Amino acid sequence: MRYSKLFGQTKKSSPAGEVTVNANLLIRAGYVNKLMAGCYSYLPLGLRVLRKIENIIRKEMNAIGGQELFLPALHPAENWQKTGAWETVDVLFKIKSRTGRSYALGQSHEEIITPLVKEYLDSYQELPLFVYQIQEKFRDELRAKSGILRGREFGMKDMYSFHLNQGDFENFYEKAKEAYLKVYQQCALKAKVTEASGGAFSQKISYEFMVLTDAGEDDILYCQKCNYCINVEIAEFSQGTKCPKCRRGVLKKARASEVGNVFDLGRKYTRDFDLYVYNKNGEKIYPIMGCYGIGTTRLMGVIVEKFHDERGIIWPESVAPFKVHLLTIGRSKAVWQFSEKVYCALVEKGIEVLFDDRRKTSAGEKFADADLIGIPYRLVVSDKTVNNRQIEIKKRNQTKTSLVLLADCLEKFASPALK
RNA sequence: CGGAGAGUAGCGCAGUUGGCAGCGCGCACGGUUUGGGACCGUGAGGUCCCGGGUUCAAAUCCCGGCUCUCCGACCA
Numbered sequence: 001m002r003y004s005k006l007f008g009q010t011k012k013s014s015p016a017g018e019v020t021v022n023a024n025l026l027i028r029a030g031y032v033n034k035l036m037a038g039c040y041s042y043l044p045l046g047l048r049v050l051r052k053i054e055n056i057i058r059k060e061m062n063a064i065g066g067q068e069l070f071l072p073a074l075h076p077a078e079n080w081q082k083t084g085a086w087e088t089v090d091v092l093f094k095i096k097s098r099t100g101r102s103y104a105l106g107q108s109h110e111e112i113i114t115p116l117v118k119e120y121l122d123s124y125q126e127l128p129l130f131v132y133q134i135q136e137k138f139r140d141e142l143r144a145k146s147g148i149l150r151g152r153e154f155g156m157k158d159m160y161s162f163h164l165n166q167g168d169f170e171n172f173y174e175k176a177k178e179a180y181l182k183v184y185q186q187c188a189l190k191a192k193v194t195e196a197s198g199g200a201f202s203q204k205i206s207y208e209f210m211v212l213t214d215a216g217e218d219d220i221l222y223c224q225k226c227n228y229c230i231n232v233e234i235a236e237f238s239q240g241t242k243c244p245k246c247r248r249g250v251l252k253k254a255r256a257s258e259v260g261n262v263f264d265l266g267r268k269y270t271r272d273f274d275l276y277v278y279n280k281n282g283e284k285i286y287p288i289m290g291c292y293g294i295g296t297t298r299l300m301g302v303i304v305e306k307f308h309d310e311r312g313i314i315w316p317e318s319v320a321p322f323k324v325h326l327l328t329i330g331r332s333k334a335v336w337q338f339s340e341k342v343y344c345a346l347v348e349k350g351i352e353v354l355f356d357d358r359r360k361t362s363a364g365e366k367f368a369d370a371d372l373i374g375i376p377y378r379l380v381v382s383d384k385t386v387n388n389r390q391i392e393i394k395k396r397n398q399t400k401t402s403l404v405l406l407a408d409c410l411e412k413f414a415s416p417a418l419k
Numbered sequence: 420c421g422g423a424g425a426g427u428a429g430c431g432c433a434g435u436u437g438g439c440a441g442c443g444c445g446c447a448c449g450g451u452u453u454g455g456g457a458c459c460g461u462g463a464g465g466u467c468c469c470g471g472g473u474u475c476a477a478a479u480c481c482c483g484g485c486u487c488u489c490c491g492a493c494c495a
Contacts, residue, residue: 012444012456013431017424017488037487091494108495142420142493150494197495206495217494263495291495329454364455371455382454392454 001044001322002343003356003369008033008043010369021215022301023147025313029372031321038144038152040297045373048321050155053296053303054134056186056318057157060179064172066130066159071112073136077102079111083272091139105138110269110291113160118275121162127277127287128168132159134296146215148301149257155296162270162287164279169288173207173262176292180209180260183294187303188316191259194220196231209260209294215305216257225249257302258295265289313374314397322354323413325375329363329382339381342391342406351413371396379409 003009008030015027015034026032031046042050058068077094080086086094086104093105106112113131121129134157144152159176163169177193184191191209208231210220222229223243232253237244239253270276270286279285300319307314317323324346328339339357346353354375356366363382370378380392380401390403404412 011430016426016431019489034487085495089495110495139494143489143491145489261495265495293495327454331453362455362457363453364457366456367454368456380454384454 001354003354004358006030006044006354008045010372018147020145020147020149021308022149022304025304025308025372025374026148026301029313029374032148038141038150038154040148040151045321046300049300049315049319050296052319052321053187053299054155054157057183057294057296058134060183061130061132061157061159064130064175064179066132068133069131070133070135071106071109071116073106073138075104075106075112077104079115080104083111083269085111091141093138093140106135107137107139108291108293109133109135109158110160110265110289114269114273114275114289117160117162118273121275121277124164124277124279124285127162127164128172129162130159130172132157132292146217146301148297149215149305150217151297154298157294157296159292161290161292162275163290164277164285164287166288169264169290173264173290176262176290177207180262180292180294184209184211184259186318187299188318189259189299189302189306192220192222192229192256193227194222194229194231194256195234196261197234204264204266206264207262208258210256211259211302211306212254212256213302213305214255215302216255218256218258219253220256221251221253223249224252257298257305259299259302260294261292263291265291308374311368312372315374315376317376320374320376322352322375324351324353324377324379325356325370325373326353326379326381327356327366327370329366329380330386331359332383332386334386335381335383338386338389342379342381342409345406345410346413349410349414351410377413 010030011028014024018024026046027034030043031049033041033043035041077086080092085092089107092107095103095105097103117129136153137156138153141150141152144150161169161172163172181191189211191211194208194210196206196208210218210229219232220229221232221235221239223246225248226243226246228243228245237251239251241251243249243251266288267286269289276284276286303316303319304313307316326339326343328335343353343355374396376396378394378396385392385403390405391409392401393404394401
């Protein structure tokens with residue numbers, strides 16, 4: 001991609017009154033644009049990051065048997081009335097059509113997936129079933145805040161599982177948990193599995209996946225010796241008390257952001273929508289349901305909160321919009337010809353490259369933009385390098401630079417599949 | 420929804436006692452520059468958030484509303 005043609009370029013000044021790091025950097029670097037509080041457009045650069053995050057999640061969900069589908073965001077009110085959520089869920093956006101019919105915008109999709117599964121589930125032999133989607137959710141938050149961490153419209157992967165019995169659900173929960181931890185690991189994040197309240201429709205414990213960051217909205221207590229972690233909203237002990245699990249460590253309190261969750265929905269929805277099967281003994285069974293969410297846009301925001309410095313974003317390679325950022329510095333014909341050659345060679349090898357080919361832009365501005373945008377590797381072709389047909393290479397999170405030949409460069413960045 | 424702050428050019432902001440609408444960046448054109456956000460010149464660009472009111476005169480004062488940010492409450 002040629003930066004001169006990219007829609008959504010950097011801004012020199014911070015958006016007015018925006019203090020959140022993720023909003024500030026993502027807006028300034030040209031990843032997102034705010035339409036209104038809690039509602040963001042994803043520009044080409046931002047969409048590339050979001051798609052990478054989604055694909056990491058997609059791969060892991062598929063690996064545990066998840067089947068991707070896509071549900072409507074606009075829902076008939078009747079589905080929400082049937083579960084009682086129409087009256088009780090205050091974040092539900094409600095809409096009236098011209099003809100007076102009532103609709104809801106999906107804040108979650110249990111009300112849609114359950115009757116859908118009912119239409120196709122014929123036998124207990126089809127269980128367990130795991131379906132998921134990646135879609136925008138709508139929640140009428142009283143106060144949207146923290147940039148893309150809490151929006152009124154936001155991206156989410158939501159998976160729903162259906163099981164014959166509690167034991168089967170719990171087995172799958174363990175697999176889902178491992179898959180989630182792999183997702184965060186690939187996003188370079190360390191997530192803690194945290195006990196939390198079950199929310200409005202479940203008296204049971206739920207699990208949240210928390211990443212430590214001051215930008216978060218939750219307080220957790222975690223053990224420094226084992227993996228025990230609990231949300232303070234349900235914790236019966238305080239900071240400094242002995243860990244109830246390993247009895248060796250001491251609990252520490254910290255701020256965190258919830259980047260995923262798992263709920264045991266029990267038979268709430270299958271009963272509400274009369275979704276049942278007969279087991280092999282001819283007994284009528286309402287399946288146990290679980291739901292599993294990962295906020296895709298929030299995950300993107302948390303990554304920025306974790307990986308940045310005073311100059312800009314420092315993307316982990318796995319989610320970076322491009323692998324390399326090629327800068328051309330200087331105006332000599334030799335520099336231009338060589339950088340064009342390098343760009344074309346990288347593109348031909350299938351290496352994701354953003355080429356800062358702006359003719360009149362100063363070196364300082366290109367460096368500053370490269371730091372702000374935060375692509376993992378910076379390549380520079382300039383008068384200093386071109387005589388020896390070399391390219392300067394620097395990692396975004398390091399200060400040292402080195403010189404390499406084009407062939408070495410292509411070798412270094414070639415994707416494993418092409419090697 | 421309670422508390423606090425803000426809304427003026429595309430973006431960031433200044434605007435004193437009520438008296439011609441300004442600055443920086445960006446943008447367009449010309450020129451000089453070229454390894455860390457260079458410089459000179461010229462130019463375009465305005466519903467001063469919206470609606471009332473006071474006044475000879477309102478970006479400025481008063482009333483009402485809207486939007487944004489932060490804190491809180493809220494938050495499957």
